[in-house]
Amino acid sequence: MPPVFRFAPSPNGYLHLGHVLSASLNADMVKAAGGLLLLRIEDIDATRCRPEYEAAIYEDLRWLGLAWEEPVRRQSExxxxxxxxxxxxxxxxxxxxxxxxxxxxxxxxxxxxxxxxxxxxxxxxxxxxxxxxxxxxxxxxxxxxxxxxxxxxxxxxxxxxxxxxxxxxxxxxxxxxxxxxxxxxxxxxxxxxxxxxxxxxxxxxxxxxxxxxxxxxxxxxxxxxxxxxxxxxxxxxxxxxxxxxxxxxxxVTDADGRKLSKSTQATGLRALRSQGLTPPDIRRLVGLD
Missing domain, CATH: 3.40.50.620 (HUPs)
Structure with missing residues (x-):
């Protein structure tokens, strides 16, 4: 059986560069190992998770060029x-x-x-x-x-x-x-x-x-x-x-050395997309060639 990897974001905000690094590393390791990539939506927090953020996760990951196995597992189910x-x-x-x-x-x-x-x-x-x-x-x-x-x-x-x-x-x-x-x-x-x-x-x-x-x-x-x-x-x-x-x-850390966080409105992928950056530009920003 091929190795199985997973990327598991929470839909409580838009993806930032820390998510990009993790998702991209998963995808790179899947490719190197001839494995499978799964996507899991960790939405147990009903007060903060929203459908629009979940939809944005799919859109942003596809824009990065990532693909995953279906169906997506949603924790709330x-x-x-x-x-x-x-x-x-x-x-x-x-x-x-x-x-x-x-x-x-x-x-x-x-x-x-x-x-x-x-x-x-x-x-x-x-x-x-x-x-x-x-x-x-x-x-x-x-x-x-x-x-x-x-x-x-x-x-x-x-x-x-x-x-x-x-x-x-x-x-x-x-x-x-x-x-x-x-x-x-x-x-x-x-x-x-x-x-x-x-x-x-x-x-x-x-x-x-x-x-x-x-x-x-x-x-x-x-x-x-x-x-x-x-x-x-x-x-x-x-x-x-x-x-x-x-x-x-x-x-991926900010200028003060703190890890990026949705709660601190860290630089979001959608904002960088709107500035005209391409997927290769984003990979370079997170230190991936």
Whole structure:
């Protein structure tokens, strides 16, 4: 079987040069390997994802000269898959609800930091400091039945107790130059959120379910997701899903050295197109000959 790659943007804004680099690298590696390129639309965030952005993704990628296999997988059409995976983890006793709001969690972190620095995940967010894991089953059920908001978290300690040492194969490089066989460290993320009351999945859960469902063999994505691979390897192993190869690539940054982001209105592909740039011009802008 040929290797299978995927490009998986979220339709919550227009593509920028960081997306161009990732999509183009995927396409280049597909061509070199004689593989297949899949397109996945990661639209689980119903409040930010819009049909016009999804349509623009297809248009911009075609303008770049990219082609992909059909049909396109849209995450919003596969919530049942994520619920099924979550149910399997719940049956293992690895999932629990937490009920604190973001403001309450921030207050707990601030209180704990009065005694010294509170641990943070690789993205810089504080690890979950609450005590929801100690709530009894009856109290959890009562709170959920009352309509209280909640997040479903992975009991990281219990999950790791089931695991041997986790590794992955890295054909790119991590932030510190990591490559080859990389030792995963999911514990650094604490009790990550797997779903919320109104959203049946998180990025972490959806991405491993999707990659397995689509037969993805090679994940090519930005270096900002390098450390998240530790969580993905843990979930893959718990759920008995296949392990892809990973290739994390450099990021396209702005003048201040920050990675490009839709939220900061980074230079968009459509704006550059309107200025008369051609696809070869765009490839040169992202450092591809």
């Amino acid at each position: 596969h919530f049942a898959d994520y619920r099924a995976a979550l149910a399997r983890l719940e049956a293992m006793g690895l999932v629990y609800p937490s009920f604190e709001s973001r403001a309450e969690i921030a207050a707990l972190v601030a209180a704990n930091e009065a005694n010294g620095p509170w641990p943070r995940d690789p993205d810089g967010a504080p690890l979950y400091p609450g005590t929801a894991k100690t709530l009894g089953a009856a109290e959890r059920s009562d709170r959920i039945a009352s309509g209280a908001p909640y997040a479903l978290r992975l009991d990281m300690a219990a999950a790791l107790a089931r695991m041997p040492r986790l590794i992955w194969t890295e054909t790119g490089t991590g932030p510190e130059g990591e490559s080859g066989t990389v030792i995963a460290n999911p514990a650094g993320w604490g009790d990550v959120i797997l779903a919320r009351k109104d959203t049946p999945t998180s990025y972490h859960l959806a991405v491993v379910v999707d990659d397995a469902a689509q037969g993805v063999t090679d994940v090519v994505r930005g270096r900002d997701l390098f450390h998240a691979t530790s969580v993905h390897r843990l979930l893959q192993t718990l759920l008995g899903l296949p392990e892809p190869r990973y290739h994390h690539h450099r990021l």
